[in-house]
Amino acid sequence: MQNKADRIVILGTGGTIAGKAADAADNVGYVAGQVSIEQLVQAAPPLAAYLLETEQVAQLDSKDMDFATWQLLARAVDRHLARPEVLAVVITHGTDTLEETAFFLQRVLAPGKPVVLTAAMRPSTALMPDGPQNLLDAVAVAAQAESGVLAVMNGRVHGAERLRKVHSYAVDAFASVESGPLGLVEEGRLRWLGAMPESASALGLSRIAKDAKDWPWVELIQNYAGADGRGVDALLAQGVNGIVVAGTGNGTLSVRLSVALERAQAQGVRVLRSTRCDAGPVIGGVLPSAGALSPVKARVELLLQLLA
Structure with missing residues (x-):
């Protein structure tokens, strides 16, 4: 044995x-x-x-x-x-x-x-x-x-x-x-070279038991010069479930993009705000922060939250 x-x-x-x-x-x-x-x-x-x-x-x-x-x-x-x-x-x-x-x-x-x-x-x-x-x-x-x-x-x-x-x-x-x-x-x-960072407890396979074709739709968008809310409105019209936005700097967003995302959130779409920067967290702001997660990892996190 x-x-x-x-x-x-x-x-x-x-x-x-x-x-x-x-x-x-x-x-x-x-x-x-x-x-x-x-x-x-x-x-x-x-x-x-x-x-x-x-x-x-x-x-x-x-x-x-x-x-x-x-x-x-x-x-x-x-x-x-x-x-x-x-x-x-x-x-x-x-x-x-x-x-x-x-x-x-x-x-x-x-x-x-x-x-x-x-x-x-x-x-x-x-x-x-x-x-x-x-x-x-x-x-x-x-x-x-x-x-x-x-x-x-x-x-x-x-x-x-x-x-x-x-x-x-x-x-x-x-x-x-x-x-x-x-x-x-x-x-x-x-x-x-350093200690393993502490991690949260396992979410478990039950979180992802739903057939993969039925997993929520979580999309990524960015803030940039001239960004407005038209992309958000298009996603809303197509039935998006969650949006991760990669903001500039400390997750900053243009006024029009921010308003569109707040409107999406009011309609039940989950929103997380990350940053285009290679390092550093997103601190403060009206929309929920993804902390220090990169935009693609924030998308995974939001996906798993929506699968709960």
Whole structure:
């Protein structure tokens, strides 16, 4: 009988890490989600030192990530973490929406075992692919961390709440805003730089039990020079359920946009106010604040609130 938690489950969802290009010198003209999770593991021979199990949950480009896949992924993570022999779960993912998926899983599950997301900025066919090292580092972190949703890229460990993609092309594409990374992976060893931030208790899978096609519609809009309320009115006419607005500065909004959002709120549409700035919270104001959440994470938060 298995008594010791020593197995790490790797869930594949596609992304650039599983991408292929016709030319090894081409790092942008590839098709994402072409390589199986088993093949990704085989591409990093040192992973043979770990007791691993793989499962292909999805095979897509993360720009196309959807609610149905989030639902499948959350259920798969929860199912595997409940197994006593499983130490941790690693997820391979595309970079485009990785920060949203990480935050979604943290809010829904707040796992008591490590859940580590990793990705790549170059396809598997590149002359110098970053995927194998990132996957190896992610498994090493999964084996040494204690709990929570983490992301590992380029030797850095990030927490789900502060993680952001900050570069469109560079291998070092992710950062933890305001605080810097939580830790570093150095030749397979995890060195913590700071304590894991406290997180709220798990919302639970019951929050997302509704069929994904029936989840609320939460839209993102921005404040900018010349912004008015016409976009808000168009969303209202189409039956939007929630709106996250990325304001300028401290979540500031043009007078016309603010009036339109207040009108939407009065009609029962939930509104959260975030900021276009890369860091810092939204403080004060008439409309509800998203705190220090980025606009895309504020959208996830509002979505989960509406699913309650």
